[in-house]
Amino acid sequence: MTKTAVEIHDLVVAYNRKPVLWNIDAHLPAGKIIGIIGPNGAGKSTLIKAMMGLLKPASGKILFFDNPLDEVRERVAYVPQRESVDWQFPVTVFDVVLMGRYKKVGLFKNPGKSDKEKAKQALEKVDMYQFRDRQISQLSGGQQQRVFIARALIQDADIYLMDEPFAGVDASTEKAILKLMKEMGEQGKTVIVVHHDLQTVMDFFDWVMMLNQRLVACGKTQDVFIEKNLNDTYGGKLTLLNEVGQILSKNQMPQREK
Amino acid sequence: MDALIIITVGFLVAFNCGILGSFLVLRKMAMIGDAISHAVLPGIVIAFMLSGSRENIFMMIGAGVIGVFVTIMIEVLTRKGKIPVDAAIGYSFTFLFAIGIILLTAFADDVDIDEQCVLYGEIIYIPFNVWVTQGGLHLGPTALWIVGLNTFIVLIVILSFYKELLITSFNPDFADSIGIKPIVWHYVLMGLVSYTAVSSFESVGAVLVVGLIIIPPATAYLITERLNKMLIYTTIIALITSILGYYLAFLLNVSVAGAMITISGTIFLLVFYLSNRYNKKVIMSKSE
Numbered sequence: 001m002t003k004t005a006v007e008i009h010d011l012v013v014a015y016n017r018k019p020v021l022w023n024i025d026a027h028l029p030a031g032k033i034i035g036i037i038g039p040n041g042a043g044k045s046t047l048i049k050a051m052m053g054l055l056k057p058a059s060g061k062i063l064f065f066d067n068p069l070d071e072v073r074e075r076v077a078y079v080p081q082r083e084s085v086d087w088q089f090p091v092t093v094f095d096v097v098l099m100g101r102y103k104k105v106g107l108f109k110n111p112g113k114s115d116k117e118k119a120k121q122a123l124e125k126v127d128m129y130q131f132r133d134r135q136i137s138q139l140s141g142g143q144q145q146r147v148f149i150a151r152a153l154i155q156d157a158d159i160y161l162m163d164e165p166f167a168g169v170d171a172s173t174e175k176a177i178l179k180l181m182k183e184m185g186e187q188g189k190t191v192i193v194v195h196h197d198l199q200t201v202m203d204f205f206d207w208v209m210m211l212n213q214r215l216v217a218c219g220k221t222q223d224v225f226i227e228k229n230l231n232d233t234y235g236g237k238l239t240l241l242n243e244v245g246q247i248l249s250k251n252q253m254p255q256r257e258k
Numbered sequence: 259m260d261a262l263i264i265i266t267v268g269f270l271v272a273f274n275c276g277i278l279g280s281f282l283v284l285r286k287m288a289m290i291g292d293a294i295s296h297a298v299l300p301g302i303v304i305a306f307m308l309s310g311s312r313e314n315i316f317m318m319i320g321a322g323v324i325g326v327f328v329t330i331m332i333e334v335l336t337r338k339g340k341i342p343v344d345a346a347i348g349y350s351f352t353f354l355f356a357i358g359i360i361l362l363t364a365f366a367d368d369v370d371i372d373e374q375c376v377l378y379g380e381i382i383y384i385p386f387n388v389w390v391t392q393g394g395l396h397l398g399p400t401a402l403w404i405v406g407l408n409t410f411i412v413l414i415v416i417l418s419f420y421k422e423l424l425i426t427s428f429n430p431d432f433a434d435s436i437g438i439k440p441i442v443w444h445y446v447l448m449g450l451v452s453y454t455a456v457s458s459f460e461s462v463g464a465v466l467v468v469g470l471i472i473i474p475p476a477t478a479y480l481i482t483e484r485l486n487k488m489l490i491y492t493t494i495i496a497l498i499t500s501i502l503g504y505y506l507a508f509l510l511n512v513s514v515a516g517a518m519i520t521i522s523g524t525i526f527l528l529v530f531y532l533s534n535r536y537n538k539k540v541i542m543s544k545s546e
Contacts (some may be wrong), residue, residue, distance in 0.1 A: 016340065052435045070437075078435035085429045089284060090482045099425050103436040108418055135483035155436070 004066075005030035005159050005190040006051065011060035013043070013050050019058070019213070020046050026209060026218045030065075030158075031188045033181050035195045035205035035221075039234050042212045044194045045081065048163050051192075052078045064159060074104070077157035079148050081164050087137050087144060094132040096147050097122055100154040115154075122150040127176060142173030149177060159190045166195060178204060201225055260385040263399055265504045267384055268518060270405045271458045272470045272496035274412050276478075278451050279471035280488050283479060284427045289344065290329065290448065291471035293351035295455040295464045297328035299358030302456075307365060318404075318456050325452025328354055329445070379463030381514045401460055408457040415450060416489075423447065424485055462515040469519035474499065477526045480533045495525055 004027045011024040021043040028034050036044050049055045051062050053069050064072045077100075100122075101115040111119075123129040126146035136144065145165055152160055165177055181191050185206070195201065201208060201221065208225055210216040210233045217224040217232075275291075282288050298321035305320025328350050335346035389400040397403070416423070422443050425433045430440035451471075458467045478491035503518030510517070 049431075052431075054431050054434055073437050076435075078432060080429065080431050080435075084431060086284075086286075089428050090479065090485050090488050091424070091428060092484060095424075095484065096428070099421075099429070099432065100436070102421050102425050102433075103438055105421070107422075110421065151432075 003030040007063040009061045012058040013046055014058045022214045024215050030190050032206040033185045034192045034207040035201055036209045037195050038211035044211055045163050048161050048194055075158045077152040077155040077160050079152045079162040082144055093134050093147050097150045100151040118154045122153040126150045142169040145169050162193045164194050263385045264381055265500050267401055267405050267461055268500035269497055270409045271461050272499050273493055274408050274454045275470035276474040276492040276496045277412055278454055280475040280492055281423055281427055281447055283475045288472045289347050292468045293328055293347045294325045294452050295467045296351040297354040298325050298456055299355055303358055303361040321456040322452050326449055329448035379461050379515045381461040404457050408454055466515045466519050473522045473526055477529050480529050
């Protein structure tokens with residue numbers, strides 16, 4: 001039995017009194033790469049935001065290593081959706097990455113040498129150091145996503161919550177992020193990722209949480225990523241069901257590329 | 259000497275407004291400045307009625323309270339009432355401004371406040387309103403002290419909390435996730451904007467203060483890639499605006515505040531034209 005990184009208890013979240021998430025109960029194991037999947041409007045981003053305390057749940061609680069977020073905040077890093085910020089904002093790549101240290105730096109102080117060294121290392125990890133002085137508006141979508149990941153990396157956290165890091169990125173960025181995630185998993189870090197591309201679920205994630213306002217399934221990918229659960233999650237959406245069938249049959253075939 | 263005083267006050271007002279305005283422009287809240295500067299009118303009138311005095315300090319407190327009140331009102335309407343923020347701003351400030359107008363006209367006999375002066379300001383009279391202590395000591399123009407103190411506080415806050423204001427402007431959700439509360443910094447900024455709007459209206463009036471909050475930062479925004487440079491360019495534009503504005507007004511014998519905004523509006527057009535022509539902001543040519 002592995003340690004539990006995140007524990008979600010009877011979580012209900014509502015917008016305008018309309019519930020978006022119903023009675024979510026889940027244990028997410030530490031040291032795993034965990035995907036949260038589900039159709040549009042299933043509440044995937046809502047779940048992540050509720051976990052980060054950005055939305056106030058109607059009821060329920062969320063614990064990180066058995067503690068509420070406020071007590072272990074520095075162990076949890078958040079990568080918001082790329083579309084959530086204005087990329088015309090007058091800051092450089094390096095400025096954005098340094099923001100990951102702002103809380104640790106503390107009030108009345110500016111980021112020091114060690115913070116800058118950390119930012120440099122994080123940018124090198126995502127292969128973006130040569131772009132450090134660029135304004136963020138001059139980056140491609142994939143590069144923007146790498147900057148966000150670098151900002152989370154310098155937080156030195158144990159749990160990473162990422163909202164759609166693979167959305168709209170180029171193939172090389174996808175590969176780079178995936179490699180980083182696997183490395184983090186090997187270092188015992190927990191990576192929780194909102195994901196929308198069913199084709200890659202089997203390859204990317206050790207563990208998967210299937211969501212459609214209610215929790216459909218949560219477990220090891222090979223155990224829960226099965227036709228019945230996919231039908232329950234994406235139920236009624238014919239085109240998707242078709243796609244699901246294809247994925248499952250593909251997964252049953254030997255994958256020659258590997 | 260009078261010219262120097264007027265230009266200095268003009269510059270300090272433009273600086274205070276521009277520095278705070280930079281953050282408002284980046285937060286897409288420029289019109290909050292508009293709301294605050296109008297909404298303070300009832301505050302000024304009520305403070306006058308209660309205190310029966312035209313001492314600046316009472317008016318400033320009254321106006322400052324209303325200024326913060328209107329930002330809370332806008333916040334509550336958008337957050338709880340789910341009203342679009344522009345509609346909430348439009349509702350809040352016209353409503354409060356209308357109350358101010360009613361108070362002003364209903365008690366016009368008792369309230370010795372010049373509407374013209376509140377709306378458009380009269381920077382030209384500033385050198386004559388000298389602060390004299392009870393001992394008879396002349397300390398120079400009162401407005402210079404008021405605006406100077408404002409500048410001092412704006413500088414202290416911006417220099418001390420630059421990174422908090424930056425991160426909550428750029429990515430409030432992320433700031434919240436690391437434990438820097440955006441709502442706190444929202445109210446710090448709004449409190450400062452209210453205070454600045456009030457201490458500026460005597461010089462440039464409630465309407466034109468909006469121009470100083472928006473136009474110099476918007477101009478700087480066109481040509482900058484980093485926030486600290488945006489603040490420096492805003493300061494330079496504020497300086498040019500106050501000097502040229504004064505001399506334009508002097509030459510044409512018109513309102514100084516009007517001339518200042520006209521100058522900064524013209525600078526904006528010029529920069530807008532040039533930046534479009536020569537400096538396409540998107541440069542993707544460097545090697546990937």
